[in-house]
Amino acid sequence: MPRVLILVRRLGQDERRLVEEYIGDLAEPIYIDDGIGDEEAGEAVAALVATARNPVVREILRRARNLRFIQTLAAGVDNIPFQDLPEQVVVASNSGANAEEVAEYSVALLLAAAKRIVLLDREMRRGIWRVEYPSLIKGSTVVIWGYGSIGREIARRLQPFKPRIYGVRRSGGNDDYVDRILRPEEALEILPETDYLVIALPLTRETRGAIDSEVLRRLREGAVVVNVGRGPVIDEEALFDELSRGRLWAALDVWWVYPSRRGEETFQDLPFHLLENIVMTPHVAGTWPGYREKLLKHALENLRRFLMGEQPRNIVRREDYI
Amino acid sequence: MPRVLILVRRLGQDERRLVEEYIGDLAEPIYIDDGIGDEEAGEAVAALVATARNPVVREILRRARNLRFIQTLAAGVDNIPFQDLPEQVVVASNSGANAEEVAEYSVALLLAAAKRIVLLDREMRRGIWRVEYPSLIKGSTVVIWGYGSIGREIARRLQPFKPRIYGVRRSGGNDDYVDRILRPEEALEILPETDYLVIALPLTRETRGAIDSEVLRRLREGAVVVNVGRGPVIDEEALFDELSRGRLWAALDVWWVYPSRRGEETFQDLPFHLLENIVMTPHVAGTWPGYREKLLKHALENLRRFLMGEQPRNIVRREDYI
Numbered sequence: 001m002p003r004v005l006i007l008v009r010r011l012g013q014d015e016r017r018l019v020e021e022y023i024g025d026l027a028e029p030i031y032i033d034d035g036i037g038d039e040e041a042g043e044a045v046a047a048l049v050a051t052a053r054n055p056v057v058r059e060i061l062r063r064a065r066n067l068r069f070i071q072t073l074a075a076g077v078d079n080i081p082f083q084d085l086p087e088q089v090v091v092a093s094n095s096g097a098n099a100e101e102v103a104e105y106s107v108a109l110l111l112a113a114a115k116r117i118v119l120l121d122r123e124m125r126r127g128i129w130r131v132e133y134p135s136l137i138k139g140s141t142v143v144i145w146g147y148g149s150i151g152r153e154i155a156r157r158l159q160p161f162k163p164r165i166y167g168v169r170r171s172g173g174n175d176d177y178v179d180r181i182l183r184p185e186e187a188l189e190i191l192p193e194t195d196y197l198v199i200a201l202p203l204t205r206e207t208r209g210a211i212d213s214e215v216l217r218r219l220r221e222g223a224v225v226v227n228v229g230r231g232p233v234i235d236e237e238a239l240f241d242e243l244s245r246g247r248l249w250a251a252l253d254v255w256w257v258y259p260s261r262r263g264e265e266t267f268q269d270l271p272f273h274l275l276e277n278i279v280m281t282p283h284v285a286g287t288w289p290g291y292r293e294k295l296l297k298h299a300l301e302n303l304r305r306f307l308m309g310e311q312p313r314n315i316v317r318r319e320d321y322i
Numbered sequence: 323m324p325r326v327l328i329l330v331r332r333l334g335q336d337e338r339r340l341v342e343e344y345i346g347d348l349a350e351p352i353y354i355d356d357g358i359g360d361e362e363a364g365e366a367v368a369a370l371v372a373t374a375r376n377p378v379v380r381e382i383l384r385r386a387r388n389l390r391f392i393q394t395l396a397a398g399v400d401n402i403p404f405q406d407l408p409e410q411v412v413v414a415s416n417s418g419a420n421a422e423e424v425a426e427y428s429v430a431l432l433l434a435a436a437k438r439i440v441l442l443d444r445e446m447r448r449g450i451w452r453v454e455y456p457s458l459i460k461g462s463t464v465v466i467w468g469y470g471s472i473g474r475e476i477a478r479r480l481q482p483f484k485p486r487i488y489g490v491r492r493s494g495g496n497d498d499y500v501d502r503i504l505r506p507e508e509a510l511e512i513l514p515e516t517d518y519l520v521i522a523l524p525l526t527r528e529t530r531g532a533i534d535s536e537v538l539r540r541l542r543e544g545a546v547v548v549n550v551g552r553g554p555v556i557d558e559e560a561l562f563d564e565l566s567r568g569r570l571w572a573a574l575d576v577w578w579v580y581p582s583r584r585g586e587e588t589f590q591d592l593p594f595h596l597l598e599n600i601v602m603t604p605h606v607a608g609t610w611p612g613y614r615e616k617l618l619k620h621a622l623e624n625l626r627r628f629l630m631g632e633q634p635r636n637i638v639r640r641e642d643y644i
Contacts (some may be wrong), residue, residue: 100460100484101458101460104433104437104456104458104459104460104483105437105456107433108430108433108434108436108437108439108456109437109439111426111429111430111433111434112430112433112434112439112440114430115426115427115430115431115603115606116606117430117431117434117439117440117601117603118434118439118440118443120602120603120604120606121440121601121602121603122444123604124595124602124603124604125595125602126595127587127588127589127595128587128588129580129581129586129588129604130604131604131606131609132606133606133609133610133611133613134426134427134430134606134607134609134610135610135611136423136426136610136611137426138422138423138426156482157482157483159482160478160479160481160482161426161479162422258451259451264451265449265450266449266450266451267449273446273447273448273449279439279443280442280443280446280447281437281439281442281443281446282442282445282446282451282452282453284437284438284442284453284454284455284456285456287453287455287456288455288456288457288458289455289457289458291455
């Protein structure tokens with residue numbers, strides 16, 4: 001029976017049972033929590049990875065010389081060390097697993113910034129009855145940059161608010177939930193009339209720093225930038241600069257600097273936390289009570305496809321990452 | 323030509339032009355900013371009122387012995403001194419004027435509380451990377467208590483999030499945007515499975531304190547109470563008690579205590595501002611850049627109906643208020 005490395009820490013009994021249920025008839029799962037020996041790593045044909053940012057996980061992957069398939073739990077695969085992986089290793093993301101939930105959170109962030117809710121709450125707690133007019137979504141222009149499964153669910157939830165909505169993706173095309181799909185180069189033209197720029201891009205070679213000072217400077221005064229993709233998709237200094245000058249608002253769930261261990265005090269390299277015109281949350285868009293079970297099932301379904309000899313879904317293009 | 327009292331302060335030139343445009347051919351508008359003499363007040367047949375909380379406005383209304391119609395700018399008429407008005411005075415609210423905008427804000431508040439955005443932002447600003455799982459709207463149960471024009475627009479905006487939605491109104495009936503309309507007494511039964519209770523009730527004799535400790539105690543643990551109606555619809559102590567015990571979350575835009583003048587430091591009688599599980603905003607749901615023009619047009623349309631001898635819309639039931 002082929003071996004599969006389950007590189008997800010602290011799986012509970014119920015979660016291990018899910019693994020058995022989905023792939024137990026096709027493969028022998030080896031759990032990182034039980035310790036993974038050289039021989040086991042060397043024989044494994046596939047791995048399920050939570051995050052390959054962890055050095056222990058990276059070392060196991062390095063030793064897995066017969067690996068042919070990596071399935072991630074996350075929708076983003078930017079933490080996978082593509083440069084260290086042999087060419088025959090196919091990597092599949094967990095795209096779509098939490099699209100609806102991340103979309104809920106994205107709309108919540110957009111509205112929190114548009115309506116100035118965090119700022120007004122802060123003032124109320126100091127006894128200050130500060131009147132700031134909330135911005136409307138109705139009649140506004142929303143650009144969803146990165147129009148995949150998450151972007152689409154965002155558009156769907158914004159529709160009854162009656163904005164104009166543009167989706168941006170390199171493949172172009174059409175979609176029912178938006179007024180138009182634009183290619184990235186076409187999107188530049190629409191920025192001067194954009195009130196809300198929602199970024200749902202994966203972090204790739206091409207998207208790193210794609211939201212740069214040119215993009216930000218083109219946005220309409222007072223526009224809100226929402227990021228639920230990956231921090232480094234935005235040029236950090238350029239955004240800080242626009243926010244400092246008070247020209248834009250932002251609502252960010254993804255960052256450039258993350259804590260390296262639990263409980264560590266963590267600030268960004270630039271003092272975003274001192275700005276009034278930003279909503280800051282600690283990368284929680286893809287979590288909710290019970291989220292891991294859903295991600296696990298979605299990932300295991302795809303892992304099963306690989307083990308059955310079928311074509312897995314969500315295979316990423318290696319050349320996008322190296 | 324009949325006289326109409328325009329009891330809205332600081333109307334700009336454009337706004338006065340609107341008044342002329344809508345009713346100038348039918349009546350002579352007398353503006354509060356220009357001073358209103360005894361004779362003018364005594365002759366007026368109608369009044370447009372921003373808020374009758376103001377003692378000057380109350381005094382003018384008292385002297386307006388020929389008044390037959392009051393049109394308010396606000397959707398709520400709870401500030402009108404019904405007890406001092408002769409029975410023949412018909413009062414019309416501005417219901418519907420800002421239903422879509424208030425609904426946007428209501429959804430923003432609901433999401434800000436559900437997703438813990440204000441709390442997480444506060445922690446991030448202190449360098450604390452605190453992970454709290456956002457609650458989902460998908461699959462949850464939303465009760466919209468007070469299902470009028472605002473409630474309906476809220477339901478419409480929540481639909482693509484896929485919750486079950488119940489509207490509560492005393493007249494019962496059906497509506498496309500909700501799973502069911504309940505009468506208040508039926509709504510009690512659904513509270514134990516309610517995750518989000520959105521209150522969009524006017525403040526009347528019947529609704530004052532309607533959301534009492536019994537209603538709140540029936541709610542599911544962790545439920546979020548959103549109020550965009552009027553503060554005193556909720557029993558203040560009962561809500562504070564539930565919040566203090568951490569059993570519920572709240573997101574309030576309307577209050578029991580308001581500042582009596584601009585810039586005054588204002589806290590509630592009970593220290594809601596010290597609680598973590600509440601989102602607090604200063605009655606801004608019905609405001610947005612340019613909101614007064616829209617409210618004014620909607621109110622003037624109805625005032626015109628009265629002056630034309632037609633039946634005005636949104637006439638309130640006097641017996642609901644005294």
